[in-house]
Amino acid sequence: MEFALNHITTPKLPLDAFFALARKLGMKRVEIRNDLPDIVGQVPPSEVRASAAxxxxxxxxxxxxxxxxxxxxxLPERALNLADYAAEAGAKALVMCPRNDGTEIPQTALVDALGQLKPILSERGLTGLLEPLGFPVSSLQSKALAVAAIEEADGNACFRLVHDTFHHHLAGETGVFADATGLVHISGVTDPALTVAEMLDDHRVLVDAADRLENVPQIRALMAAGYTGPFSFEPFAPDVQALDDPESALRASMDYFATSVG
Structure with missing residues (x-):
């Protein structure tokens, strides 16, 4: 497994310290954010590129x-601005999340959006990473529907999937679509009292033996089907984000995967 690190794991760390932590853990790839922390809104893209280099x-x-x-x-203006920022910062891709507030978005609108995004991303050498969300209020829960929309929009050269182990479990989807996947987000839920319907972002922790999301079987299935990309830590739980020693906690989770995935 090749591990990567999403900045939401350690949002208290400044950009340079976040990059340094990733390298200390042996990781070569990272994800930055425009929410927590809002690197896009706070750090010029040229500074991000230089710091990463x-x-x-x-x-x-x-x-x-x-x-x-x-x-x-x-959205069109924000998409252009974020794509420009990504290209200037040296990012390879944009993660793209669907509306998640109970609003229904038809498949035709999804295909149209991909058609609008395709030239924006292609002209800047970026990949669009579609991340279906498994929450009941999500307007796109299914990776199968995402793959179908990519094909209908003639977007196979521009778009890939994010397989998020949390959202995959919540959606109850069985297919892994390894050939269409460009990034995997990993996190676990360990609280035994929660039903699947009650699981929220704040419950997402680093994966260990108490994980209820079946991360290990998901990862085995992805790798068996040919996925060779990074597995990026993306826990949202406040107690993980507040850790004084995130390095040790991340190493423990990496060790767990090393002994469990095989």
Whole structure:
């Protein structure tokens, strides 16, 4: 497994310290964000590029364009601005999340949005990473529907999937679509009292033997089907984000995967 690190794991760390932690853990790829922490809104892209180069890391993706499947309002302008930022910062891809508030978005609108995004991304050498969300209020829960939309938009050269182990479990989807996957997000849920319907981002912790999301079987299936890309830590739980020693906690989770995945 090749591990990567999403900045939401350690949002208290400044950019340089975050990059340094990734390298100390042996990781070469990272994800930066425009929410927590808001690197996009706070750090010029030229500074991000220079800092990444100095640390020897690649920015695998910026997380995230939302809601990418509802091409209305200010989304076109925000998409252009975020794509420009990503290209200037040296990022390889944009993670794109669907509307997640109970609003239904038809498949035709999803295909149209991909058609609008395709030239924006292609002209800047970026990949669009579609991340279906498994929450009941998500307008795109299914990777199968995402793959179908990519094909209908003739977007196979531009778009890939994010397989998020949390959202895959919540959606109850069995297919892994390894050939269409460009990035995997990993996190676990260990609280035994939660039903699947009750699981939220704040419950997402680093994966260990108490994981209820079946991370190990998911990862085995992806790798058996040919996925060779990075597995990026993306825990949202506040107690993980507040850790005084995130390095040790991350190493423990990496060791767990090393002994469990095989």
């Amino acid at each position: 100095a640390a020897g890391v690649e920015i695998a993706a910026i997380n995230a364009l939302y809601p990418f499947n509802d091409w209305s309002g200010d």
